[in-house]
Amino acid sequence: MPENKTGAIEKGICSSCGLCSIQEWPMHESIQSCVFKNGWLGKREKKMFGRERKADNPEEMRFGIALERFTAQLEKPLPDAQWSGIVTNIALKAFESGMVEGVVTLHRNADNHFFSQPVLATTSEEIYASRGNKPVLSPVLTSLQTAYRKKLRKVLVIGAACHIHTLRDFQERFPYLHDMDIYTVGIPCVDNVQRSRFHWILERMSRSPRTACHMEFMQDFRIHIRHSDGTIEKVPFFSLPEELSNPDIFPESCMSCFDYLNSLSDITVGYLAAKLLPDQNRQWVIVRTEKGKKLLNLVDDELERHPEHGDWECKKFVQQNTERIIASMKDSKDSYSPDRKIPLRLGQVMSWLLNATGPKGIGFAHYSVDFHLIRHYYYVKYRCPEQLTVLVPQHVRSILQEYDLPL
Template sequence: MAHASCMSTGKIGFEASLATNVLKTGKCVSCGACIAICPYACLQLTQGKPRLVKECQLCGLCAQACPRYGFSQTQLENFVFGRNRKLDEPFGIYRQLATAQATDARILQRCQDGGVATALLTYALKAGHICGAVAVASSREKPFHPKPILASTFEEVLECAGSKYTCSPNLLLLSEVGKQKNGRIAFVGMPCQIQAIRKMQASGLRKQIDCIDVLVGLMCSGCFTYEGLMDEYLHGEKKVDLNEIQKMNIKGKLLLTTSRGLIEFPLAEIKRYQQKGCSACGDFSGELADISIGGLGLNGWSFAIIRTQKGEALFSGAEQAGFLRAKTVSAGDKALDLLGKLSEKKRKNVAAA
């Protein structure tokens, strides 16, 4: 990957860059990159958004890291793949497509779709390719409240299996990741978080991200605020005991698997709790990741878009070592059609914003 100096935004303070152009305009996606990158610890996450708690030293690094400031998909695509997508690549550049499923019953029991994210991390850890992974567990106090962790054992990776549909500031962990002296780290996150890491790589911000080896992106139509979806809607309005929820899923509806059975809610009712910054997001499938994974309506399987050589080595290594079983995807496949449609729909968001 060549260094893309054009992504540099120069020395500009937080107020003039992110506060004015990202926070005040409602574009912030609560990723935490600006907070983790600030060398003077000037920023803190308050109610999901960064806030100045010390005098800004005007170094400009937070602006260079933010995926919603001075972001160019075209430049970053070129940085990652050495070229831009062609017209017939509606969900970005890739080398291979597959549907896949973990082979470990413990993963299949906890995972969201086919357990591919967890199986890939498990393989990479066990094979010694990585010493840890940024992934999202649930907090012990609040059910399904996302808690980003640096998982370094199978048990920790397994604990993170399953989607939490509310925003997780995964990039806050970059400060911890930057302290790793030996060993490589995998990162699992939403497309906007992958964009932030690619932007940092392209800007030459190495300190916090140098040990990140592989980026696993999750497909995403949008995420919700915890206060809105869980507290106000499910607990407050629908009187759901949040402790009873065993699994959350979105497949045309919001589906809750609970100790009392399956409960369904229309998506139209929860739309208002979507994070505001998601409405201007154009990336459904994690187009800058090494591997992207989604459910796409499949039952018990995940859909994988293997985009880079690194992604290919990870996926085929996991398959050959027996951590995954995989099937090829053919033209006309229902999930493939859906992927094209959802990618197109999301790209229109950017045009409309």
């Protein structure tokens, strides 16, 4: 394990998943399970499903191995959840039915609405209080320490892909969690940020950062920011200031991330391929394992289900952006302008047009996955080339070849 001059272990790329903060076992063991040391998917996917994703199945290559996929919303959405609250409802039902004794997740930080506080939730109230996104790097896995000390036998972990990868490896590699029956709910995750950067970014996105209380990058090519008075500000991606396109403002971990859709979770609950409709909060559910099916069964009769929709094809749409993305990953500019790339009004027209004519449903999810994996491949290639073989799973190279992009 690399050490610095003081003898402290150097973490290298790190998404602050929380495992290394645990004191119940040595940090050098935690770090051996780090996804940034072991790479994304590959052998881990094979261990879990008995095989890696199939290179001749375009949907599986992007969305991961699944037993079932559909879109849905809770008939009675949970107030203040991120979408309709399917994740929190699964957690509540898993706890109340006795399937698990505690939930490893996040609360909001008492001093900052958007920041997180890791928690082992062991009452319905504590689980309910975990709903909603905290859009910053978050040490979810820290609370495994509390679960271990309390000798819990059955635990649900809610996390992003870096949490779930590292957890799966750790549980298998070391004895500490062998006796813990762990269920996992995964959220899709991309473009996450460091706490120290969050407000700097929000101030550049929103006309009123102080009153912002909910935000999401939506399928209509706009960021929807809800304010405390209930109004929703919609900022087109194209009209963000140029300085927000500087790759250096994002954590190295999230720019080196190759599992947007959390393919090692038992069940992934996002929104990416769901229809965006006014007054609805449709979500996208990907059931991956038998345990995922059990989790789904807990809430299935409360779901209003819909089949996936949309045309798969989005190649031309992705290709419009590839040259620009590759160039921006290769060369860091000396300065990025604080001005909007495109005036707001024009940006609104462009997002309206793209929303009307661009990919939708599974086509939008296809586009978004490909866009990010292309961006991340070239980020790693140009900025930390020594990590390329370790971090990048094979299917990413196959997808780049579909676009005739150089490896």
